[in-house]
Each structure stands twice: as structure tokens, then as C-alpha cells.
Amino acid sequence: MTPFRRPRPACLALAMAAACALTPAAAAPLSGGLAASDPATPAPAPAWPLLPAQPSAELPALPDGAAAARAQWQRVNEQVAGFARGHIDLLRWEQSRPDASAPAAEAAPTDPLTLQAAVSASLRQQPDLFTRAEMNVRERAEVQSAWARHVQSVQKAWIDAVAARERARLMAQAHDVSRTGAELGRRMVVAGNWSQARQMREQLGESAAWQALVSARLAERAAVEALAGRLGLWRGEDVVALAARLPQGLPALPDAVWPGRDVAAERIEALALQADAELTLMRTEVERERRASDPAREALLQQQMDQALARSGMSGPPHIQALERPGDAAAERSLHGQARLLARAAERRSAARLAWQQLAMRHAAARQATDGLLRLQTALDQENLLRYNGMLQSTWDLLASARERIAALDTAQQARAAYWRALADGQALLAGAPASAVSLSPDTAAAGSTGAATPGH
Structure with missing residues (x-):
């Protein structure tokens, strides 16, 4: 029988390390998705700023x-x-005293x-x-x-x-x-x-x-x-x-409708089509199927489809006769491929036009809100302050002017946000996102949402 031998120090260290690696208590602390999905992970309430009284x-x-x-x-x-x-x-x-309840500026x-x-x-x-x-x-x-x-x-x-x-x-x-x-x-x-x-x-x-x-x-x-x-x-x-x-x-409104890239209304559709790699693959397949198809059989199959449409009503899908010649299957594949390609290309062109129109209009609206509405309201606010300092207007006129100025600021920043959201939609389309990435963003709260000015004397 082999006599028992003591392990060498180096071997003993390796053995202990291996044993510790297999012990649950020595496992690394949970992180990432494992920690986030563990109900036992502590979750103290977030310290959001409190609302005023x-x-x-x-x-x-x-x-x-x-x-x-x-x-x-x-x-x-x-x-x-x-x-x-x-x-x-x-x-x-x-309110300016140290014990005032007004919140400090962020x-x-x-x-x-x-x-x-x-x-x-x-x-x-x-x-x-x-x-x-x-x-x-x-x-x-x-x-x-x-x-x-x-x-x-x-x-x-x-x-x-x-x-x-x-x-x-x-x-x-x-x-x-x-x-x-x-x-x-x-x-x-x-x-x-x-x-x-x-x-x-x-x-x-x-x-x-x-x-x-x-x-x-x-x-x-x-x-x-x-x-x-x-x-x-x-x-x-x-x-x-x-x-x-x-x-x-948000960032300031750029001068160009589409900043940082040579994009114009007449090029937006072509750029959107080029960015769709799946559309390019579909086009290659459709071209191959069309070369393998007989144009005469395609024309005959299209004629049968038109006749079926003329006979059908609203009770069910149109019906055509069974395929009779071997070439009809290739013609049908070609027609179906062209229809799918047409649908995808039309959808993508429509999304490109909508992306450009929305971006151009959002840019114009944000520009008008900043250079028109906000500039006029700021000038009026300064005029009201001068008249108040000259004892020509009441305190209530000054408070009403402050409300109107805040409402104008709110309108301008929301118009700017709508522009940047529209730009994100257009950039996604030209980066290869599907046509559904472009949608008409709903307008946010209108001007005056901060409350109407209280009439004074």
C-alpha cells in the first residue's frame, strides 16, 4: 500500500484555491442583470427633490x-x-433671507x-x-x-x-x-x-x-x-x-434644416433607399427571378389577376384558376417578388418624404418660436419692467408679464425638442432603420400651459 504523503505547500495552495472556487460563500458578488433581477438586492427609495408645500x-x-x-x-x-x-x-x-422657503437655483x-x-x-x-x-x-x-x-x-x-x-x-x-x-x-x-x-x-x-x-x-x-x-x-x-x-x-437650433450632412429634399428618397440593405438584397433576388421568368407568362398571369379582381366583391379574396404550365410558377414568383419590392420601396420613400417635411416644418416652427415669439415676449417683458420702475404699471401687470415670458420660454423649448426628435427619426431612417421609425411626433403642451395671467388693477 502506498504510504500517505503530505502535499507540498504549492500543491496545498492550489487545492485550497480550487475548493474555495467551488464554495458558494466565496462566489463573486452579483452585478449587472443578476443583481438587478434578484429580489433580495437592497433598493432604497431614490432621493428625488421634494415638491413645494x-x-x-x-x-x-x-x-x-x-x-x-x-x-x-x-x-x-x-x-x-x-x-x-x-x-x-x-x-x-x-424671500432673499437665509430662512426663505424658495428653492435654490439648480x-x-x-x-x-x-x-x-x-x-x-x-x-x-x-x-x-x-x-x-x-x-x-x-x-x-x-x-x-x-x-x-x-x-x-x-x-x-x-x-x-x-x-x-x-x-x-x-x-x-x-x-x-x-x-x-x-x-x-x-x-x-x-x-x-x-x-x-x-x-x-x-x-x-x-x-x-x-x-x-x-x-x-x-x-x-x-x-x-x-x-x-x-x-x-x-x-x-x-x-x-x-x-x-x-x-x-437642449442644444441650440442649427442654421441648416439637416445639420452635418448634405441632405436635401430632392435627395432624401435616394439616400433612404440606399441605406436599406435588406431592400438591396430583395432587389437582387427579384432581378434574378425576373430573368428566369417568361414575360409573356407574367403578362398572362397579371391578366388573370385583373379578371379575378373584376369578378370579386367584398365577400372574400379574389380567386384565379390553377396554374397549368411549368413556366407559371416562375412567373408567379417574379410577380410576387416585384410586389413585395414595390411595397417596401414605396413605404420607404413615403417615410423619407415625411421625415424631411416634418424636420423642415419643426425647424421653421422652432426658429419662429425663438426669433419671433420669444424675442417679442422678452422685449415686452423689459418694457413692462421699465414702466413698472417708472410707476406707470402695477405689480399685477409685472406678474402677468412674468407668466407670459415663462409661457413663451416653454413654447420655444418644446418646439426645439420637437425638432431634435424629428431629426433623430430622419437620422435613423438614413442609418438603415425600418420605415416605421419615422412617425409624426405629436405636438406637446401649447403655449400658455403655465396658467393665464391673473387680471390686476
């Missing part, structure tokens, strides 16, 4: 008797008299997530969208089409997230303006210069602005979550960090 529906109590009303009026006006513009300066001074991200960086990060989670040397032409065409569609989805998710955050900031500004009007109205009632009916109008405006802010914040979080899903982020804290990394606004 809900607006109050309470009305200030009126003084009891003429003497009490006179004393209250005198006390309030003495407080206001120390400020050049009265109530609004007093309110701004109170700082710009030091490392903003660009569109290109978002696309690259998403592709790390898409191994099926990488081409390989052993792929044939058709397999490469399928990957190219899926890649283009994926890039389009990430682009639009990034655009939606940036636009939603920008709109949420505008709705927060609109809410702050309405809150200021409601507080000034309350002070006017306390001073005896306003009726409670007018104060209730201001409170209704604040409530509407608060509801719009809630909707904008929810839309923002939904857009950020959608982008996070495409980037493979599943932890709540990572999603909040992603939101903080988004740029504060």
Missing part, C-alpha cells in the same frame, strides 16, 4: 369693526412704506451627459448590436437596422429627459410667480385694499400652477427613468444621479 385655500380673517380695520391698515402700510415699490419689494426681501452639472455619451453607454448593454466577422450580408443588414433603431430610441429618450427637466424648471418658476401673486393678494386683503373674491382668484392661479408643477415633475421623472432603462441603470440612486448629470437645456 401645497397652496393654502384659507382666507385671511377680516378685522372686527371699523377701528380694528383702521389699525390693521395703518400697521400694514407702515411696514410697506419702507420699500420703494411697496408690497413686492417687501416680499422679495423676505447648479449646472460639471460633467454633463452628452447625447453621444448616452448612446455609447447604452451600447455596452447591447451585445447583439455588434457585428462580427463571420456574419453574412443579410445578418449584417439585420444588425445594422436594429442598431439604427436602438440609437434612435436612446436619442429620443435623452431629448425627452432633457426637455422634461427644462420644462419642470419653468413650471417651478411659474409656480413661484403665482405664489408671489397669492401672497401679495393676501396682504392686500389684510390691508383692506382688496376683496376676498380677488384673493380667491389669485389662490386659484397658485393652485393651477402647483398642479402644473406636479405634472411636470412626474413627466420629468418618467423621462429620466426611461433613459435610465436604456442605459442599464437600475438602482434608484443612480437614476437620480443621472438626472443631475443631464444638461440644463
Whole structure:
């Protein structure tokens, strides 16, 4: 019998390492999809910014008797008299104190997530969208089409997230303006210069602005979550960090309708056809089938189809007689192939025309909103401020002008977002995505969604 021998130190280390590798307790911690799909993975609630306090529906109590009303009026006006513009300066001074409840301005991200960086990060989670040397032409065409569609989805998710955050900031500004009007109205009632009916109008405006802010914040979080899903982020804290990394606004509108590429209306259809590798393969097959077919038999089969259409009604599909000659099968394959090719080419040409028309119109609308609507509203806002400083307009005119300016900003940024979404559709089509990648994007909320200006005196 072979005597027992001690293992050498090196062998012992190797044996222990092998044993540890087979022990479940020594397994590497879960990550990626394994961790995300494990119900036991901790999932703390994400620390999204809180909403401002809900607006109050309470009305200030009126003084009891003429003497009490006179004393209250005198006390309030003495407080206001120390400020050049009265109530609004007093309110701004109170909000600028360290203990003010107004939210602080959001700082710009030091490392903003660009569109290109978002696309690259998403592709790390898409191994099926990488081409390989052993792929044939058709397999490469399928990957190219899926890649283009994926890039389009990430682009639009990034655009939606940036636009939603920008709109949420505008709705927060609109809410702050309405809150200021409601507080000034309350002070006017306390001073005896306003009726409670007018104060209730201001409170209704604040409530509407608060509801719009809630909707904008929810839309923002939904857009950020959608982008996070495409980037493979599943932890709540990572999603909040992603939101903080988004740029504060969309890129500026380019001068050209289609930037960075020589694309024009007369070339868009040809470029869209060239980008469809599957269409090229179909065309090659149809040409081969047509060369193998007898044109006379094709013409006869087409005649039979026309006669069947003339006989048929709406009760069922048209019916033709059974094939009688060997050449009819080749003719039928040729006709069917040409029909499929025609359908695909027509669909792709239509998508190309729609992509160009939508992009051109979105570009014009965004340009008008920026150079026309927003410029006019900004000039009017400055004029109203000058008139207010000259005591020619009231505080309420200034607040109404602020609401209109925010509404114009909202319209301009939404028009810009619609343009970038349309460009993503067109780029996807010219990169090989199917024709269904191009669709008419619905218009978002119209101007004035921040709430109508409250009439003042």
C-alpha cells in the first residue's frame, strides 16, 4: 500500500484555491442583470427633490369693526412704506433671507451627459448590436437596422429627459410667480385694499400652477427613468444621479434644416433607399427571378389577376384558376417578388418624404418660436419692467408679464425638442432603420400651459 504523503505547500495552495472556487460563500458578488433581477438586492427609495408645500385655500380673517380695520391698515402700510415699490419689494426681501422657503437655483452639472455619451453607454448593454466577422450580408443588414433603431430610441429618450427637466424648471418658476401673486393678494386683503373674491382668484392661479408643477415633475421623472432603462441603470440612486448629470437645456437650433450632412429634399428618397440593405438584397433576388421568368407568362398571369379582381366583391379574396404550365410558377414568383419590392420601396420613400417635411416644418416652427415669439415676449417683458420702475404699471401687470415670458420660454423649448426628435427619426431612417421609425411626433403642451395671467388693477 502506498504510504500517505503530505502535499507540498504549492500543491496545498492550489487545492485550497480550487475548493474555495467551488464554495458558494466565496462566489463573486452579483452585478449587472443578476443583481438587478434578484429580489433580495437592497433598493432604497431614490432621493428625488421634494415638491413645494401645497397652496393654502384659507382666507385671511377680516378685522372686527371699523377701528380694528383702521389699525390693521395703518400697521400694514407702515411696514410697506419702507420699500420703494411697496408690497413686492417687501416680499422679495423676505424671500432673499437665509430662512426663505424658495428653492435654490439648480447648479449646472460639471460633467454633463452628452447625447453621444448616452448612446455609447447604452451600447455596452447591447451585445447583439455588434457585428462580427463571420456574419453574412443579410445578418449584417439585420444588425445594422436594429442598431439604427436602438440609437434612435436612446436619442429620443435623452431629448425627452432633457426637455422634461427644462420644462419642470419653468413650471417651478411659474409656480413661484403665482405664489408671489397669492401672497401679495393676501396682504392686500389684510390691508383692506382688496376683496376676498380677488384673493380667491389669485389662490386659484397658485393652485393651477402647483398642479402644473406636479405634472411636470412626474413627466420629468418618467423621462429620466426611461433613459435610465436604456442605459442599464437600475438602482434608484443612480437614476437620480443621472438626472443631475443631464444638461440644463437642449442644444441650440442649427442654421441648416439637416445639420452635418448634405441632405436635401430632392435627395432624401435616394439616400433612404440606399441605406436599406435588406431592400438591396430583395432587389437582387427579384432581378434574378425576373430573368428566369417568361414575360409573356407574367403578362398572362397579371391578366388573370385583373379578371379575378373584376369578378370579386367584398365577400372574400379574389380567386384565379390553377396554374397549368411549368413556366407559371416562375412567373408567379417574379410577380410576387416585384410586389413585395414595390411595397417596401414605396413605404420607404413615403417615410423619407415625411421625415424631411416634418424636420423642415419643426425647424421653421422652432426658429419662429425663438426669433419671433420669444424675442417679442422678452422685449415686452423689459418694457413692462421699465414702466413698472417708472410707476406707470402695477405689480399685477409685472406678474402677468412674468407668466407670459415663462409661457413663451416653454413654447420655444418644446418646439426645439420637437425638432431634435424629428431629426433623430430622419437620422435613423438614413442609418438603415425600418420605415416605421419615422412617425409624426405629436405636438406637446401649447403655449400658455403655465396658467393665464391673473387680471390686476
